[in-house]
Amino acid sequence: MRHKPAIAPNIPSVSADPTVEVTMTVNGQTVTRHVSPRMLLTDFIRHELGLTGTHVGCEHGVCGACTVLIDGRAARACLTFAVQADGAELRTIESEASEDGTLSELQKAFAECHGLQCGYCTPGFIMNIRAHLESGEKLDLSDEGIRDMISGNLCRCTGYKNIVAAVRKSAQHFNRK
Amino acid sequence: MSTRQFGAKISRNIDPELLRGEGKFTDDIPLPGALHAAFVRSPFARARIEAIDTSDALACPGVVAVYTCDNIEHLDRELPLLIPHPSMNNARTQRPLAREDVYYVGQPVAMVVAVNRYVAEDAALLVDVDYDALDVELDMEKAILDDAPLVHPSHPNNIAADFTQVSGNPDTAIAAAEHVTKLRVQVDRSTAAPMECRTVAAWFDHVSSELTVWDGTQAPIGVRGGLASLFDLDEDKVRVIAPHVGGGFGQKVMFPYADEILVPYAAINLGKPIKYIEDRRENFIGSNQERTQIHTIELYATKSGEVLALSDDFLHDTGAFIPYGIAVAQVASTSIAGPYRIPNIRVRFRAVYTPTVPVTPYRGCGRPQACFAIERAMDQLADELGIDRFEIRRRNLIRDDEFPYARDGLLFADGLQVKHDSGQYLRALEMAREAIGWDDFPAKQAEARAEGRYLGLGLAFYVEGTGLGPYEGGHIKIHPITGKVYVNTGLAGQGQGHETSFAQIVADQLGVNVSDVIFREGDTGAYDWGVATFASRAAVVSGNAIYKAAKVVRQQLVEAAANMLEAPTDEIELTDGYASVKGTNRKIAYSTIATATNPLRYAFNEAAQIATQFAPASKHDGPPLAEGQHPGLEATDYFSPSCATWAYGVHAAIVEIDPVTCRVVFHKYVCIHDCGNMINPTIVEGQVMGGLAQGIGGALFEHIEFDDDGNLTNANFVDFLIPYATEIPDIEIQHLETPSPLNPLGVKGVGEAGCIAVGATVASGLADAVSHVSGSKFHYTPVTPDMILEALPQGTAQPPD
Ligand code: FES
Ligand code: FES
Numbered sequence: 001m002r003h004k005p006a007i008a009p010n011i012p013s014v015s016a017d018p019t020v021e022v023t024m025t026v027n028g029q030t031v032t033r034h035v036s037p038r039m040l041l042t043d044f045i046r047h048e049l050g051l052t053g054t055h056v057g058c059e060h061g062v063c064g065a066c067t068v069l070i071d072g073r074a075a076r077a078c079l080t081f082a083v084q085a086d087g088a089e090l091r092t093i094e095s096e097a098s099e100d101g102t103l104s105e106l107q108k109a110f111a112e113c114h115g116l117q118c119g120y121c122t123p124g125f126i127m128n129i130r131a132h133l134e135s136g137e138k139l140d141l142s143d144e145g146i147r148d149m150i151s152g153n154l155c156r157c158t159g160y161k162n163i164v165a166a167v168r169k170s171a172q173h174f175n176r177k
Numbered sequence: 178m179s180t181r182q183f184g185a186k187i188s189r190n191i192d193p194e195l196l197r198g199e200g201k202f203t204d205d206i207p208l209p210g211a212l213h214a215a216f217v218r219s220p221f222a223r224a225r226i227e228a229i230d231t232s233d234a235l236a237c238p239g240v241v242a243v244y245t246c247d248n249i250e251h252l253d254r255e256l257p258l259l260i261p262h263p264s265m266n267n268a269r270t271q272r273p274l275a276r277e278d279v280y281y282v283g284q285p286v287a288m289v290v291a292v293n294r295y296v297a298e299d300a301a302l303l304v305d306v307d308y309d310a311l312d313v314e315l316d317m318e319k320a321i322l323d324d325a326p327l328v329h330p331s332h333p334n335n336i337a338a339d340f341t342q343v344s345g346n347p348d349t350a351i352a353a354a355e356h357v358t359k360l361r362v363q364v365d366r367s368t369a370a371p372m373e374c375r376t377v378a379a380w381f382d383h384v385s386s387e388l389t390v391w392d393g394t395q396a397p398i399g400v401r402g403g404l405a406s407l408f409d410l411d412e413d414k415v416r417v418i419a420p421h422v423g424g425g426f427g428q429k430v431m432f433p434y435a436d437e438i439l440v441p442y443a444a445i446n447l448g449k450p451i452k453y454i455e456d457r458r459e460n461f462i463g464s465n466q467e468r469t470q471i472h473t474i475e476l477y478a479t480k481s482g483e484v485l486a487l488s489d490d491f492l493h494d495t496g497a498f499i500p501y502g503i504a505v506a507q508v509a510s511t512s513i514a515g516p517y518r519i520p521n522i523r524v525r526f527r528a529v530y531t532p533t534v535p536v537t538p539y540r541g542c543g544r545p546q547a548c549f550a551i552e553r554a555m556d557q558l559a560d561e562l563g564i565d566r567f568e569i570r571r572r573n574l575i576r577d578d579e580f581p582y583a584r585d586g587l588l589f590a591d592g593l594q595v596k597h598d599s600g601q602y603l604r605a606l607e608m609a610r611e612a613i614g615w616d617d618f619p620a621k622q623a624e625a626r627a628e629g630r631y632l633g634l635g636l637a638f639y640v641e642g643t644g645l646g647p648y649e650g651g652h653i654k655i656h657p658i659t660g661k662v663y664v665n666t667g668l669a670g671q672g673q674g675h676e677t678s679f680a681q682i683v684a685d686q687l688g689v690n691v692s693d694v695i696f697r698e699g700d701t702g703a704y705d706w707g708v709a710t711f712a713s714r715a716a717v718v719s720g721n722a723i724y725k726a727a728k729v730v731r732q733q734l735v736e737a738a739a740n741m742l743e744a745p746t747d748e749i750e751l752t753d754g755y756a757s758v759k760g761t762n763r764k765i766a767y768s769t770i771a772t773a774t775n776p777l778r779y780a781f782n783e784a785a786q787i788a789t790q791f792a793p794a795s796k797h798d799g800p801p802l803a804e805g806q807h808p809g810l811e812a813t814d815y816f817s818p819s820c821a822t823w824a825y826g827v828h829a830a831i832v833e834i835d836p837v838t839c840r841v842v843f844h845k846y847v848c849i850h851d852c853g854n855m856i857n858p859t860i861v862e863g864q865v866m867g868g869l870a871q872g873i874g875g876a877l878f879e880h881i882e883f884d885d886d887g888n889l890t891n892a893n894f895v896d897f898l899i900p901y902a903t904e905i906p907d908i909e910i911q912h913l914e915t916p917s918p919l920n921p922l923g924v925k926g927v928g929e930a931g932c933i934a935v936g937a938t939v940a941s942g943l944a945d946a947v948s949h950v951s952g953s954k955f956h957y958t959p960v961t962p963d964m965i966l967e968a969l970p971q972g973t974a975q976p977p978d
Contacts, residue, residue, distance in 0.1 A: 009447060011449060051198070053197070053199065055372075055373070058893070058894045062894035093197070107197070110192070112188055114862075116195060118373070118671050119192075119672065120200075120373045143907060147901075150902050151903045160901075163902065
């Protein structure tokens with residue numbers, strides 16, 4: 001097929017959506033953007049801020065892949081509009097390792113227990129578990145208790161067994177601290 | 178590296194980046210100025226398209242283009258039939274965008290491109306399509322009747338393929354049989370549901386005329402071939418990259434989906450990068466599915482339970498099109514005798530067009546259906562003859578001294594004869610018997626029954642033909658600057674840990690750390706010979722190719738080091754990135770060897786100084802590279818298996834029915850499996866466990882439901898029930914390692930192992946649980962609470978007060 005050089009078509013670059021200003025703190029840094037009121041928080045985080053570690057698995061609040069911490073609580077970014085998070089404090093998977101890339105104990109436990117395969121669901125699991133670890137509640141580390149803790153996240157690869165082991169391992173570490 | 182890496186439980190090279198959220202999935206690739214595509218899809222299972230009006234959509238601010246079959250030029254054609262087979266006549270494949278007819282709910286009719294996905298989806302709703310709905314028949318058994326509505330008028334009775342295979346002499350054996358057991362079983366429709374839906378992004382560089390496509394596919398080389406031919410571009414000008422892919426399970430091996438060619442087309446057409454990120458609903462209604470088969474199976478046996486002959490006749494639902502040929506049905510038909518000797522087999526299938534999303538392999542690919550048929554039949558035979566379920570299997574299993582055991586007349590999905598190459602089937606069965614506690618079980622069951630509880634033991638054996646050809650390749654190069662080892666292959670990974678397993682193979686040969694092996698796959702720009710990731714073949718086919726290439730590089734390393742260290746080759750040792758002379762402290766780093774074997778002009782670093790044209794070491798007569806020599810330490814090799822290698826295993830479970838909710842509770846689940854030598858047992862177990870969870874989903878929860886009009890009524894994760902951690906029991910996995918004689922590493926595939934036998938195991942356990950009160954045999958999966966309720970004596974299931 002020959003592709004003859006042609007005058008580049010005039011392509012619009014914006015939609016007719018109005019925009020609103022949103023400001024929030026993301027992983028400790030304050031950000032302000034002008035976005036469409038219907039922009040999902042997932043798109044805001046991933047494409048406006050370029051933090052692509054937060055994933056999207058269903059966009060209807062069932063799989064947990066998009067889990068982030070909003071004001072310290074696990075929340076589904078796919079069910080949240082960016083404007084709803086105006087003024088909030090967000091934490092995403094990118095905040096989990098330290099600056100130099102050293103994995104947190106939770107991340108290490110996932111690696112050591114082979115708690116991930118494709119890794120698509122993993123950031124959502126980590127953020128959900130992080131919220132539990134930091135909640136101050138007494139954690140039920142029985143098999144049943146852990147399975148219950150992660151029962152808001154779907155994983156299609158691992159069969160969960162190793163994720164359960166990873167939670168137990170990291171929670172023990174957390175309890176020791 | 179003194180300890181052997183092959184066989185070691187090593188954590189994965191890929192994990193840190195995935196755990197930090199630094200994975201590179203298609204939608205993560207930054208493409209400045211990218212436009213977004215959305216599809217208009219058919220709301221009818223079968224209809225004529227009277228008219229399409231795109232004007233309102235085009236008028237929508239932010240919309241750039243709307244494509245229908247009328248403005249996609251040469252792409253308005255039927256897409257290729259990927260795997261032709263003589264049993265199909267005029268096989269029907271899909272057009273990228275429907276022309277005149279639609280054949281399933283979800284079929285793409287138009288594609289809208291806009292500045293963002295929000296606008297693209299708004300505008301997709303504004304495309305006005307005028308349909309004239311036609312009659313449909315969703316039930317396969319009715320669809321093959323003479324007066325059934327046809328999916329394709331070209332195919333009477335909706336038959337897409339009709340194929341019979343025969344092994345041995347079934348007629349004679351049937352005549353000699355003393356007992357026949359016959360049953361009809363059905364495994365129903367399901368879907369892979371990878372956590373990342375399908376994704377495509379494309380960018381065409383008009384200056385260099387190069388097309389780059391990022392595609393969450395299992396088959397980047399195939400996609401590249403398809404695009405180059407459909408677009409009439411030099412293969413060289415098309416680069417397909419499968420970046421990180423969030424699970425595939427077969428759904429992403431099929432190509433091209435409409436979006437895989439229309440997105441690149443629009444990128445060329447509009448001169449902008451374009452992205453299409455499928456949403457979950459589209460994944461349900463638009464991406465291929467698998468499973469529905471209805472088997473009528475007969476076992477012809479002696480009174481002592483020896484099965485002399487098997488006859489199976491099954492219907493295979495292929496959906497509205499058959500782009501992947503008969504692969505799924507063929508795998509089922511050739512796996513139908515399972516691990517049993519059964520020397521005489523007749524198996525026929527008819528692939529049936531139904532007005533539903535097309536059927537192509539989903540993890541298991543026909544094996545779960547075949548396993549369900551033969552294992553439910555074995556249970557029934559045992560029951561009818563009054564023989565214990567373990568015993569009837571023991572009497573029929575292929576014995577260790579009978580390997581390799583060929584089934585002449587049965588051709589597997591690679592076109593080659595079925596040959597069970599090695600195994601310890603009897604030992605595996607015995608291990609399962611012990612692990613599940615068969616000897617104590619009757620007492621436990623009696624006790625439970627006395628208390629009014631329903632406790633059952635389920636059992637199923639499976640076999641899995643893996644590691645199909647035609648071939649894969651491996652390329653290995655030691656980099657001169659870092660001394661790290663670079664490995665390429667033509668596969669693509671979706672989480673299987675190829676980077677680590679293959680690094681282990683290479684690390685042993687070359688004496689480096691696993692973490693110093695840099696592995697790259699899924700990029701036709703890096704390596705473009707090969708096939709794809711499917712049929713549990715990566716470890717077998719690519720693994721052995723990489724092993725062979727590593728041996729060549731090892732030899733190069735040893736020879737070059739011997740030369741530089743002035744020692745005989747048999748005194749050179751390779752450890753931790755250094756070549757040394759045995760028993761001395763004379764050693765030299767691989768980076769130095771790699772540099773020295775590459776004659777240089779420029780001394781870009783210290784090591785390079787010794788390799789430049791003017792360095793004393795380089796002084797010799799003749800050209801710096803002798804005739805036939807190539808620079809550096811590098812090799813490519815290929816592995817092409819003589820036929821598939823057969824893995825196998827046994828599942829056993831103790832299940833209890835909760836009579837109030839009709840929920841199935843697993844008290845114990847054991848899985849014995851043998852995939853030959855294990856490269857990394859941690860990864861193997863992960864694969865098996867993941868498969869088991871999918872199997873449990875398929876056995877009890879996951880069911881694609883169509884209404885009578887062909888609408889998929891549960892196209893979301895609320896209604897299509899993928900198990901969470903709370904639904905999956907803790908499963909005990911035990912390994913056997915019987916090497917395959919068919920490849921140098923002695924490995925067999927494991928990707929699909931876990932899921933195959935779960936449906937049969939669960940059904941076997943449930944039938945056992947109710948055998949004292951009901952004749953229910955559970956010949957259908959997924960088993961729903963309703964079916965369990967029906968199996969219980971009336972009035973059992975009482976809501977609590
Ligand atoms: S993407 Fe948000 S819950 Fe699935
Ligand atoms: S690791 Fe793939 S979905 Fe969880």
